[in-house]
Amino acid sequence: MANPLPVIGACLPVPDLELHRQWLFEMDRDIELQSFHMADVLDGDWQELADHANRVLDGHNGRIGIHGPFWGFTVHSMDPAIRRVVENRMMQGLDVCDAVNATLMVIHSPYTTWDHNNLDNVPGSRDRVIEYTHDTLAKVVKRAEDQGVVLALENIMDVEPALRRALVDTFDSNALQLSVDTGHAQLAHGSSGAHPVDYFIQDAGKQLAHVHLQDADGYADRHWAIGEGNILWPSVFRAIAALDHAPRLLLELRDNTRIGQSMDYLQRLELAR
Incomplete structure (x- = not known):
């Protein structure tokens, strides 16, 4: 008997949950809350927003996650003071996870297109990315372990997915795994000569905890509806x-x-449900 088609969920801000509630509940679809990544929200009174999400999702049995903070920083800053700021932001994200019963938080990869061309230009560059990322995330990963949360490291400007996978390996923790954003991978493929999207999925392998599904044209980060860009979706879902x-x-x-x-689109191609 063939495996059943995968069930698709959605990334939604809290105010949109009620609009899609019936669809989300019909198959207990996975949900990623995208209202808690901005600094002003994390530094403000976000508890009311969390309480609203909990009310709307009462009775939902799918997996809940959030998109963690990312604007204005990287997890491998050379400045140790900035690394402490980033560590604090990640801890604030884990506070939100606790409040909304989230078991996954998306965070962003440190690797850029510039890195792809320059990591071997200056001796020690590869090791410094790993060193600074560990300094930023070591306590965050430990808290995530204790809290039962997976941190999913998402490709942003990554050209070589194996670098991000190797970075995750250095933590030796099930609390840090991988996320693949299909549109980001397509952008890297079209603009920087990266592998096609299905290769990103294959490379992540057993470490893949999470996938952002969005279509794109290989030129910009479009976040188009599936089928509007030029991603080869059958190959992605085969992977x-x-x-x-x-x-x-x-x-x-x-x-x-x-x-x-x-x-x-996905149902018409018999790729997902």
């Missing part, structure tokens, strides 16, 4: 089907009114 586990698969669209359009 997902080859895994021995079920990562969270979440639509991350700029326009959430196109969730239905995306699902129609």
Whole structure:
């Protein structure tokens, strides 16, 4: 008997949860809350927003995650004072996870296109990325372990996915795993000569905890509805089907009114449900 098609969830700000509640609940779809990554929210009274999410999602049995903070910093800053700021932001994100019963938080990869061309230009550059990232995240990863949260390291400007996988390996913790954003991978493929999107999935392998599903054209970070760009979706879902586990698969669209359009496309090709 063939394996059932994977169930797709969505990334949504808290105010949009009620609009998509019936769809989310019908198959207990995975959800990523995207209202808690901005500094003003984390430094403000976000508890009311968390309480609202909990009320709307009462009775939902799918997996909950959040997108963690990322604006204005990297996890491998050369400045030790900035690394402490980033550490604090990540801890604030874990506070939110605790409040909304989230078991996954997306964080961003340190690797850039510039790194791809320059890591071997200055001796020691590869080791410094790892050293600074450990200094930033060591306590965060330990708290995530204790809290039962997976930190999913998402490709942003990564050209070589193996670098990010090797970085995760150095932590030797199930609390730090990988996320693949399909649109980011397509951008790197089209603009920087990176591997195609399905290769990113294959490379992540057993470490893949989470996938952002968005379509793109290889030129910009479009977050289009599935089918509007030029990602070869059958190859992506074949790579997902080859895994021995079920990562969270979440639509991350700029326009959430196109969730239905995306699902129609995936169902028409018999790729997902």
